[in-house]
Amino acid sequence: MDIGMIGLGRMGGNMVQRLREGGHRVVGYDMAADSGRDVDSLSGLVEALPSPRTLWVMVPAGAATDGTIAELSELLDPGDLVIDGGNTRYRDDQRHAKELGRDGIHFMDVGTSGGVWGRECGYALMVGGNDSDFERILPVFETLKPSGDSGLVHAGPVGAGHYVKMIHNGIEYGMMQALGEGYAMMEASDLVECPDRVCDSWREGSVVRSWLLDLLVRALKDDPDLARIAGRAEETGEARWMVQDGLDMGVPLPVTAASLFARQNSQLDDPMTMKVVAALRNQFGGHAVHSERA
The missing domain is CATH 3.40.50.720 (NAD(P)-binding Rossmann-like Domain)
Incomplete structure (x- = not known):
């Protein structure tokens, strides 16, 4: 053609x-x-x-x-x-x-x-x-x-093509967020010595095997500690539209909403939400408050 x-x-x-x-x-x-x-x-x-x-x-x-x-x-x-x-x-x-x-x-x-x-x-x-x-x-x-x-x-x-692509991307947000949280927990644990190899092992036989998991393993091989990766991920609109439509339709979308908010929060160097949380903890419990900008 x-x-x-x-x-x-x-x-x-x-x-x-x-x-x-x-x-x-x-x-x-x-x-x-x-x-x-x-x-x-x-x-x-x-x-x-x-x-x-x-x-x-x-x-x-x-x-x-x-x-x-x-x-x-x-x-x-x-x-x-x-x-x-x-x-x-x-x-x-x-x-x-x-x-x-x-x-x-x-x-x-x-x-x-x-x-x-x-x-x-x-x-x-x-x-x-x-x-x-x-x-x-x-x-x-x-x-x-x-x-x-x-x-x-x-x-x-x-409209149907972009409607299902919107949902596709919302699902993608949730899957990526789950992989990120799981890896972060393994990486923070004293028990798990090789979180990268654990992810690699999941690529065969596991119920969480996926192309996204393959890509995570690939990224870890290229940059073992993800040291060259900034901890930010932009949101491109589709998950936000999906959450808005879900609210209008009465369809609960807690996973998509949480992954969307995580991406939005990642754009802030010093998010106000956590400033408020830290300030309140200091007020009622005397917890220390530290700021690199102070």
Whole structure:
């Protein structure tokens, strides 16, 4: 197939390579001149593709995606298809589909997971859109997904792809937090002499074996005490959206919420929450209060 890729970063650039290796003709565009782009503007990208066009958007969620889709709406023709493969909120997908639909432009959302390993191993694709658009772009999905029968799902209408990707990332937050807490407890224990080897042993036969566990073992081999790793982890929005929706729907999400708050707290060098806790302990119990900034 002929397809345009907008955004040639770590995900988009690797997806382009996998598609080209699969025999597709890909025209790439990125704002950065050193990105390996094939054209230097969205208008040039549109002109380089045969009709009906298919364009895959891989830019940050929010203003960047909104602006890209707004510009495309002025350039595309009826029957063209826009795919948002980033981490957009599903409600924004529904708005984008409505806006583009007024001009006869089709829209799909695809939750995409696989990170930097996707080029080699394939991407998990969670698709939202109608049946005919799904069938139209299926050869691209088949190239991007892992080999085998899994890795691709048509989750429902527009918005469903990013909705399940939101939940996927919330689950990911909880799994990563559990691995982090478990390792920290082993590392702090006087009994466990080799927490890294314990994790390695869990990779076979254990009920907690997983790709995330494999990656943790890999990270520990590269940096045994994780000395080069700052104890901070950003939250990218999806778990926050999931917790908000869970509250609206009356679905308890304590693990996802706790892992989200842990990430938010990790961004603070001297979190106010713990300042209050320390101050109260000092007030009622006379516990010492130390501050490097004092």
